[in-house]
Amino acid sequence: MSTPSPVLPWVAYGVCAVVWGSTYFGIALALESFPPNGMVAVRFSVAALLCLGLGRLRKEPLPSRRELPHLALVGLLLLGICNALVVWSETRLGSGVAAVLAALTPAWFGIFTAREEPLGARGWTGTALGLAGVTLLAAPWSQKGIDLGGVGALLLASALWAVGTLHHRRHVTGGGALTNSGLEMLAAAVYGVVLAPFTGGFTSGPVTTKALLAVGYLALFGSCIAYTAHLYVSRVWSPVRAGSYAYLNPVIAVVLGTAILGEAFDARMALGMAVILAGVALVQYRSRVA
Numbered sequence: 001m002s003t004p005s006p007v008l009p010w011v012a013y014g015v016c017a018v019v020w021g022s023t024y025f026g027i028a029l030a031l032e033s034f035p036p037n038g039m040v041a042v043r044f045s046v047a048a049l050l051c052l053g054l055g056r057l058r059k060e061p062l063p064s065r066r067e068l069p070h071l072a073l074v075g076l077l078l079l080g081i082c083n084a085l086v087v088w089s090e091t092r093l094g095s096g097v098a099a100v101l102a103a104l105t106p107a108w109f110g111i112f113t114a115r116e117e118p119l120g121a122r123g124w125t126g127t128a129l130g131l132a133g134v135t136l137l138a139a140p141w142s143q144k145g146i147d148l149g150g151v152g153a154l155l156l157a158s159a160l161w162a163v164g165t166l167h168h169r170r171h172v173t174g175g176g177a178l179t180n181s182g183l184e185m186l187a188a189a190v191y192g193v194v195l196a197p198f199t200g201g202f203t204s205g206p207v208t209t210k211a212l213l214a215v216g217y218l219a220l221f222g223s224c225i226a227y228t229a230h231l232y233v234s235r236v237w238s239p240v241r242a243g244s245y246a247y248l249n250p251v252i253a254v255v256l257g258t259a260i261l262g263e264a265f266d267a268r269m270a271l272g273m274a275v276i277l278a279g280v281a282l283v284q285y286r287s288r289v290a
Contacts, residue, residue: 009236012229016245019226021252026214026222027087033211035200036087041192042202043215044079044185047223051182054224060176063183070171075184077164079227080191085157092150101154103134105246106283108162109239117238122282127240129279130247137250137272162243165234181228244283247276 030039063071086102106127172180196202233242251273258265 009233012233013237013242013245015226015229016233017248018252019221019229020245021249022256023218023222023226024090024249024253025256026218027090029214030211030218031087031091031204032214033203033205033207034215035196035202035204036084036091037192037196037199038202038204039087039192039215039218040080040084041189041196043083043219043223044189044192046216046219047227048182048185048189050220050224051178051185051228053182055176055179055182058176058178060179061174063172063175063180067172067174068183070167071175071180071183072187074164074168074172075187076191077160077167079185079188079223082157082161082164083188084192084195085153085160089150089153089157092147093154101151102158103131103246103250104155104158105161106240106243107131108159109166109243112162112166113239117240123240126244126279126282129282130244130276131279133272133275133277133279134247134250135272136275137254137269139268162239165230165243166239168231169234169239177228177232178224181224181231185223185227241283244280247280251276 027039030043034042089101110124110127168184175183230242230245254265254269254273
């Protein structure tokens with residue numbers, strides 16, 4: 001039996017941090033033409049076909065029949081409900097508030113696995129530092145009129161993301177990575193197709209080239225590549241260690257905004273990034289020595 005590569009989990013972790021750090025922008029562009037559940041239906045229909053097709057080309061093993069309901073449940077929670085909640089929240093909240101609340105995911109992992117895999121002082125300190133850094137980076141206090149509905153949606157989405165990820169980790173052990181991702185995306189696509197006609201339709205206006213390209217990017221990079229990487233790293237690392245990518249997502253978003261869009265960058269944001277990186281480093285170090 002070959003020894004698993006120690007580098008591959010880091011590559012997968014980096015993909016989650018970088019790609020998902022750019023998807024907030026992609027969702028904002030796609031909202032120009034697609035409402036939340038319509039976006040879920042289109043995005044994951046395309047992504048499911050890509051992943052399942054690639055899985056068959058690679059002749060990946062299929063999951064057992066016993067695992068199919070678990071894959072469907074995880075797809076419904078993570079890719080259907082969570083994505084719809086995040087997209088909907090972005091119609092009511094500024095990106096700073098959204099980034100802070102989405103970054104609660106590692107804390108939820110810590111809470112839900114406290115009995116099985118206690119974090120200890122170092123792990124909780126790193127988790128708190130990461131959240132504090134995201135708060136400093138995003139500065140939600142500078143945004144007026146915070147919508148409580150949007151806040152509640154993101155809190156629910158981050159908690160359900162942790163629940164679904166842990167369920168997959170505990171109940172799905174067979175099947176190939178792309179095949180499992182494709183089946184979960186298929187469940188999300190069905191969810192979107194069923195609900196879209198009753199919640200704003202599949203499109204909210206003329207489908208622009210910009211919105212269509214954004215959905216294509218979300219399907220290929222945000223779903224096929226990053227989500228498959230997420231399932232892999234969540235299996236080989238502890239949940240909190242793997243989930244700490246959520247602290248890096250807003251860092252990537254700020255870097256891309258500054259480099260590509262010429263957005264402002266100041267000392268507060270630099271300090272926030274430094275605090276985030278310190279928190280992630282502490283969680284990673286704690287996980288390696290635990």
